[in-house]
Amino acid sequence: GAGVSQSPRYKVAKRGQDVALRCDPISGHVSLFWYQQALGQGPEFLTYFQNEAQLDKSGLPSDRFFAERPEGSVSTLKIQRTQQEDSAVYLCASSPTAPGYEQYFGPGTRLTVT
């Protein structure tokens, strides 16, 4: 069955470049979450969507980070002017309920900024 998919799986960016990470949630899932996971750490919450509405973006580390989910399905996390500290795995999760107790995670995108 189709789970949560993310693309690209790996991304290498030079410092200063903009990147866009895509998340395709499970069809019909209401909630969508983005997390940032550094090596050896648990996922850190970035932002949360309920359908197309971004209800919480308190975890976004700076104004270089921007997320959208315009039609309440696919979501894109954009990072402008990437810096080395942005290197991490970016996980997307979706849930059939709001706020989303049972989350289904995608495989993640590993971003390396050189």
Next chain:
Amino acid sequence: EDKVVQSPLSLVVHEGDTVTLNCSYEVTNFRSLLWYKQEKKAPTFLFMLTSSGIEKKSGRLSSILDKKELFSILNITATQTGDSAVYLCATLNRDDKIIFGKGTRLHILP
């Protein structure tokens, strides 16, 4: 500041042993506690605990929540090499905020 603390950070045991992983939390407006297993990439959901003292069980895994003492444990009996993973604990509060602990890295020796 809200926080979720897991212990131990890492654990190495032999196949067949029983392990207990700990999760303590200090979270405003706590609603539920969640356990996940993370192998290569994405965490997979194990349990959601909302009520104190009620054990949730799935095969060799079980978990219980103590809302008075603010902790949860995850037990794995008769461990197998396939149980090797990072086990993540997370809390969900009434403002829909999810906070993860750093995880316990479990390694099962054959």
